[in-house]
Amino acid sequence: MAVLKLSGPAPLLRGIRPISWAPTSIDLIEVSWLTPFDVVGIASLRARLAAEGQPPTLVPPQTPAVREYATAVGLIEGAGDRPAPRGLALELLQLPTADAWDDLLGEIVPDFVSGLPDRFGTRGLDVLSELIDNAGTHGSSPAGTFVCAQCYDGGCGLPAGLWLGVADAGLGIPGHLRLNPRYAEIDRDEELIRLARRPWVTGTRDRRGWGLVAVFEGAAGGTDGDILIHSGGGEGVFRVRPEGRPYARYSARTPRLPGTWVHVRLGA
Amino acid sequence: MESAAHTYRVAERWSSPFLATRDRGRRVREDVEREIGQLDAGRTLALDFAGVEGVTVSFGDELLAKLVIDRATGQSVDRGLVVEGANEDVRETLETVLLRRKVAAVSIDADGHPEVLGGPGWLPETLSAAVELRSFSAAELAERLSLTPQAANNRLSGLVATGGVVRERIVPEGGGKEFGYRVAIPAYA
Numbered sequence: 001m002a003v004l005k006l007s008g009p010a011p012l013l014r015g016i017r018p019i020s021w022a023p024t025s026i027d028l029i030e031v032s033w034l035t036p037f038d039v040v041g042i043a044s045l046r047a048r049l050a051a052e053g054q055p056p057t058l059v060p061p062q063t064p065a066v067r068e069y070a071t072a073v074g075l076i077e078g079a080g081d082r083p084a085p086r087g088l089a090l091e092l093l094q095l096p097t098a099d100a101w102d103d104l105l106g107e108i109v110p111d112f113v114s115g116l117p118d119r120f121g122t123r124g125l126d127v128l129s130e131l132i133d134n135a136g137t138h139g140s141s142p143a144g145t146f147v148c149a150q151c152y153d154g155g156c157g158l159p160a161g162l163w164l165g166v167a168d169a170g171l172g173i174p175g176h177l178r179l180n181p182r183y184a185e186i187d188r189d190e191e192l193i194r195l196a197r198r199p200w201v202t203g204t205r206d207r208r209g210w211g212l213v214a215v216f217e218g219a220a221g222g223t224d225g226d227i228l229i230h231s232g233g234g235e236g237v238f239r240v241r242p243e244g245r246p247y248a249r250y251s252a253r254t255p256r257l258p259g260t261w262v263h264v265r266l267g268a
Numbered sequence: 269m270e271s272a273a274h275t276y277r278v279a280e281r282w283s284s285p286f287l288a289t290r291d292r293g294r295r296v297r298e299d300v301e302r303e304i305g306q307l308d309a310g311r312t313l314a315l316d317f318a319g320v321e322g323v324t325v326s327f328g329d330e331l332l333a334k335l336v337i338d339r340a341t342g343q344s345v346d347r348g349l350v351v352e353g354a355n356e357d358v359r360e361t362l363e364t365v366l367l368r369r370k371v372a373a374v375s376i377d378a379d380g381h382p383e384v385l386g387g388p389g390w391l392p393e394t395l396s397a398a399v400e401l402r403s404f405s406a407a408e409l410a411e412r413l414s415l416t417p418q419a420a421n422n423r424l425s426g427l428v429a430t431g432g433v434v435r436e437r438i439v440p441e442g443g444g445k446e447f448g449y450r451v452a453i454p455a456y457a
Contacts, residue, residue, distance in 0.1 A: 102292040106284040109321065122286060122322035122357060129288035129324045137290060199368070208290070210368065214325040 004045075004056075009033035010158075012041040013228065013263055015235075021255055022049060027059045031066055035158075036148035036165030037228070037263035039075050039092055047094065047143035048169035048258060073148060089116060089124065089162060090149035097144070098136025101129065116151055116162060119222060120266060124149060124162050127218040127264050130211040131166040134260075138203060141170030141259060153268070160268035161225070169259035172232035179203035189234030190250040196229075197236075215264065216240055223267035231260035273312045273350075273454035276300055279319030287323045293330025300335060304344045310434060312348030312452045314376075317358050328358075329365040336371045340429035348452020349431025351385065352376040359385065374432030374453060382432060382453050391430070394423045398433050402457075403450045424449060 004023035006016065007030035026042060042058075049056050060076050061067045071078030072085050074092040084091070089112060095101050105125075113122060128147060135145040145168045154160030173196050174189040180203045186192055195201050197216065202209035219225035220240040227238040227246075233256040240246040279285055282296060304313045315332070317323075323331075332351070339349055351373055354362060359375060363385040366372055372387025374395065382399060384391045397412045398404065404412075410420035427433045431452065438448045451457055 098289045099291055102282075102284065102287070102289050105286045105288055109284070109286045113321070125286055125288070125322060126324055129286075130326060133289040133291075133324070133326050208326075208329070210325050210329060210365075211290075217325075 013037045028061045040146040040165035040167035043146045044167035087151040135168035138176040141168035162266040164264040167261040174232040176203040189232040193236040226265040228263040285321040290326040293327040309346040316353045318353030333365045333369040
């Protein structure tokens with residue numbers, strides 16, 4: 001029986017290396033902080049395994065505050081009303097298609113924008129939308145795309161800003177780019193994540209490939225920001241800033257993650 | 269009398285102040301193309317972004333950049349196309365996607381003045397000259413801008429591609445084939 005045991009603050013964002021991404025149980029007992037990336041990663045993992053007929057059990061966090069947060073964002077079920085945690089910009093959403101996001105935006109936009117400090121404007125929506133579009137159109141995720149957003153003011157010890165998490169369990173960026181004969185022979189997933197940041201790079205025949213470019217521009221608009229892209233067997237970690245090139249580090253990751261998980265922090 | 273412009277209100281049609289995905293952009297473009305196709309030659313479709321708080325790069329590329337490209341190479345080149353009601357964020361995103369595709373469009377600013385989004389540096393000057401002339405021949409534009417006929421024709425190709433000017437076939441007195449140009453921006457048409 002494979003248990004994915006998560007512990008401490010932001011366990012997935014810190015880069016846990018599990019034995020397998022097909023656990024029979026996801027143990028959150030010792031988790032002390034959940035970021036949007038953790039929330040969407042866990043939800044996506046669970047939904048993918050459920051779609052494959054092997055839903056893992058989810059053991060809730062022991063700490064009451066973390067358990068309440070997990071309940072409030074919709075990661076675990078709980079009785080009664082779910083009071084919105086302070087700074088929660090977008091509770092966990094499961095989007096069956098990218099089009100579903102467009103349909104929801106009419107309802108979401110007023111609260112999302114007015115609930116955030118003015119400095120973020122619609123940048124958070126720009127970034128989320130491009131990531132959801134990529135996941136929905138290239139990811140082919142049977143479990144859909146998961147999104148969550150949280151604003152931190154820095155008081156919790158985490159860098160202040162708008163934290164966004166988007167996860168799907170689809171083809172992944174490397175798998176998508178390999179559909180294009182130009183990139184089919186590149187065997188290192190982290191190299192394909194590096195390429196995906198370039199304009200016009202896409203796995204489709206259509207001339208496109210600006211989505212990830214726009215994500216980086218959105219994250220760097222105004223102040224500094226962070227991006228983490230974990231897809232297939234590769235990972236890219238980025239520190240972006242309004243001027244100059246981003247700091248970037250690429251690495252191989254095992255075991256291969258089915259799909260793509262992305263963390264973005266828009267700096268405050 | 270029928271108005272020279274037909275307004276397509278994006279926010280109303282799609283019930284959203286923010287337009288996000290490439291697929292939604294494609295659907296809006298196809299809807300706009302259908303409406304342009306139903307207009308009589310010489311009329312203009314005003315793509316109105318009033319009430320839209322933001323659009324993504326992917327949406328803007330799929331809607332406006334591809335719309336401009338398809339219009340310039342398709343059947344509706346004798347019908348005008350302008351953008352209006354775009355706030356600063358939307359305008360900036362639309363300009364970005366047009367520049368990346370190396371195409372341009374005409375936008376009506378808050379004061380009702382036409383401005384060029386995207387395109388080469390000579391386009392604003394050429395649009396200004398066209399707006400002053402309103403209805404003109406290539407030779408008249410060449411004279412106004414002190415250009416050779418060839419240079420004027422090249423600029424006119426770019427200007428017609430924006431949708432802000434339409435090209436019309438005219439029959440000169442002596443017979444033969446000739447084209448005239450007319451500003452398709454509603455307030456200046």
